[in-house]
Amino acid sequence: MADELKCACRTRLASGFELDAELCLPLDRAPITVLFGASGAGKTTLLRMLAGLDTPQKGAIAFRGQVWFDSARRIALAPQARRAGYVSQDYALFPHLTVAANVAYGALPGTAQDYLTTFEVSALADRYPRALSGGQRQRVALARALAAEPALLLLDEPLSALDAAARARTRRQLRSLLLASGVPCLLVTHDRMEALTLGDWIAVMSNGRVLQCGPVQDVFQHPADAGVAESIGVENVLPATVVGRDGGLLTVQTGAAQLQSVDGGETGAVVACIRAEDIAIARDGGRASSMRNRVAGRVVSVALEGPLARVELDCGFPLVAVITAQSAHELTLQTGETVCAIVKTTAVHLAGGAG
Amino acid sequence: MDWQAIWLSVRLSVSTTVILLALGIPLAAWLAFSRRRWKFLVEAVVALPLVLPPTVLGFYILLAIGPRSPLGALYGKLTGGMLPFSFQGLLLASVLYSLPFTVQPVAAAFASVDRGLVETSWCLGVSRAATFRRIVMPLARRGIATGAILSFAHTMGEFGVVLMVGGNIAGVTRTVSISIYDQVQALDYAAANKTSLFLVGLSFLVLALTYGYQRRGWTVWPMS
Numbered sequence: 001m002a003d004e005l006k007c008a009c010r011t012r013l014a015s016g017f018e019l020d021a022e023l024c025l026p027l028d029r030a031p032i033t034v035l036f037g038a039s040g041a042g043k044t045t046l047l048r049m050l051a052g053l054d055t056p057q058k059g060a061i062a063f064r065g066q067v068w069f070d071s072a073r074r075i076a077l078a079p080q081a082r083r084a085g086y087v088s089q090d091y092a093l094f095p096h097l098t099v100a101a102n103v104a105y106g107a108l109p110g111t112a113q114d115y116l117t118t119f120e121v122s123a124l125a126d127r128y129p130r131a132l133s134g135g136q137r138q139r140v141a142l143a144r145a146l147a148a149e150p151a152l153l154l155l156d157e158p159l160s161a162l163d164a165a166a167r168a169r170t171r172r173q174l175r176s177l178l179l180a181s182g183v184p185c186l187l188v189t190h191d192r193m194e195a196l197t198l199g200d201w202i203a204v205m206s207n208g209r210v211l212q213c214g215p216v217q218d219v220f221q222h223p224a225d226a227g228v229a230e231s232i233g234v235e236n237v238l239p240a241t242v243v244g245r246d247g248g249l250l251t252v253q254t255g256a257a258q259l260q261s262v263d264g265g266e267t268g269a270v271v272a273c274i275r276a277e278d279i280a281i282a283r284d285g286g287r288a289s290s291m292r293n294r295v296a297g298r299v300v301s302v303a304l305e306g307p308l309a310r311v312e313l314d315c316g317f318p319l320v321a322v323i324t325a326q327s328a329h330e331l332t333l334q335t336g337e338t339v340c341a342i343v344k345t346t347a348v349h350l351a352g353g354a355g
Numbered sequence: 356m357d358w359q360a361i362w363l364s365v366r367l368s369v370s371t372t373v374i375l376l377a378l379g380i381p382l383a384a385w386l387a388f389s390r391r392r393w394k395f396l397v398e399a400v401v402a403l404p405l406v407l408p409p410t411v412l413g414f415y416i417l418l419a420i421g422p423r424s425p426l427g428a429l430y431g432k433l434t435g436g437m438l439p440f441s442f443q444g445l446l447l448a449s450v451l452y453s454l455p456f457t458v459q460p461v462a463a464a465f466a467s468v469d470r471g472l473v474e475t476s477w478c479l480g481v482s483r484a485a486t487f488r489r490i491v492m493p494l495a496r497r498g499i500a501t502g503a504i505l506s507f508a509h510t511m512g513e514f515g516v517v518l519m520v521g522g523n524i525a526g527v528t529r530t531v532s533i534s535i536y537d538q539v540q541a542l543d544y545a546a547a548n549k550t551s552l553f554l555v556g557l558s559f560l561v562l563a564l565t566y567g568y569q570r571r572g573w574t575v576w577p578m579s
Contacts, residue, residue: 080477080480086474088471090471094490105481105489
């Protein structure tokens with residue numbers, strides 16, 4: 001029995017949207033998979049098909065060797081038989097039931113209390129959903145889904161209903177809660193920080209197709225093609241380690257270089273994400289500027305793209321910068337020469353490192 | 356005041372409401388959730404009593420339950436009695452006549468239950484029947500209450516169908532509205548006025564209780 005989720009589904013919706021998605025997730029190696037893509041890519045549709053709420057026109061779905069759906073053999077398991085805990089974007093808490101009754105809804109008798117405690121909602125047990133904040137609702141929805149002891153957890157944009165501050169806080173918490181539950185999880189998001197922080201694996205979707213599927217950092221560093229690179233929308237994803245913390249700033253080591261970033265509470269191994277537009281290039285080492293991060297690198301290539309120039313540097317790790325074509329011309333950049341890449345502290349985004 | 360007629364009307368209305376809830380809830384659920392294309396035909400049939408004159412409805416019910424019809428013959432064989440001009444016949448007619456008053460509000464309430472809640476329940480491993488009982492029914496309780504009250508009130512006040520199917524037999528088929536009609540015919544305006552006032556008061560009380568129950572708190576807007 002292969003410990004994996006296999007899915008190959010094809011369907012055409014009434015709107016004309018076509019979904020043709022293939023997916024194979026190794027559940028033992030990657031407990032949390034992120035289904036990533038822009039809105040309209042078909043992520044929610046695919047998630048609903050896995051849950052058994054929508055039926056593909058053609059294809060097959062198998063979970064840990066158990067056939068959930070097979071159009072050729074006319075098998076289509078009901079949602080109840082699949083035991084895939086589906087948490088929709090709006091959490092869908094039952095408005096006429098208290099928090100305690102919501103969590104106990106699909107659970108075996110007497111088991112709900114543990115989940116109320118784990119998800120820190122015991123104090124809210126007698127409240128009704130309308131009296132909860134967004135973050136509380138999310139925890140109740142997760143507790144309810146896990147209390148039903150699902151075989152697989154399907155989360156549709158679990159953080160999108162939260163405000164920005166709560167989202168950053170919850171992101172780290174969510175990963176440890178999901179890992180502790182021991183239930184494999186497929187999570188939809190269109191936010192790359194969420195993808196990097198929450199996921200072990202990532203499946204990048206665009207226009208109803210799965211473009212690439214693999215470990216998150218691999219996919220971000222080596223997008224299979226331009227489509228994936230465009231979908232994930234960040235050019236520089238660098239593995240790094242937190243080495244220092246001082247006055248609200250973090251120092252991370254990546255290759256031979258050290259970068260500074262705003263302290264978001266990360267520790268240990270992280271990934272540093274820098275958009276190509278946020279990197280400037282200087283000749284004299286950029287000493288006379290407010291920029292804190294200066295990294296020396298060799299110019300590998302300069303490619304003109306209309307008014308912009310895409311400069312690839314080798315700083316011990318690859319770094320891509322986009323500057324104006326005019327600047328590139330004035331700097332007279334030559335391949336092979338050494339320049340200095342400068343990045344503002346606030347442009348270095350750290351992901352992962354939540355333990 | 357004709358207490359006998361009032362008591363008969365109350366008995367008829369309560370029985371009609373109970374039967375209509377038992378029949379109307381499954382029918383409303385089917386109308387709300389079925390994806391059959393010919394569903395609109397059933398909807399039209401259910402709504403017919405709203406637009407038909409009570410005499411037309413009463414006439415056909417009378418024909419359908421008469422001793423020469425298959426239904427009437429079967430009933431005669433089983434019970435030895437006759438449906439026309441009996442309480443049972445009246446009950447059958449009332450159920451048909453008030454059907455849309457139960458089915459339409461209940462079906463509307465079922466249809467307005469968020470589909471996402473139902474799907475979430477399925478994904479939590481709860482069967483379709485149990486989901487209906489634990490999610491759909493409680494969330495549609497206001498619609499069900501409205502349907503029951505409307506059916507009760509509608510049966511209390513029915514006249515044409517009763518006269519066609521039940522006639523005017525004291526203690527058996529003389530309902531309160533027929534009693535008032537009799538009193539007016541006999542030029543006993545004082546008695547008619549007393550009975551009518553009683554009906555107005557009762558109707559107001561029932562409706563006031565309904566709206567009081569349906570209101571959550573005492574907000575003015577939004578009324579949800």
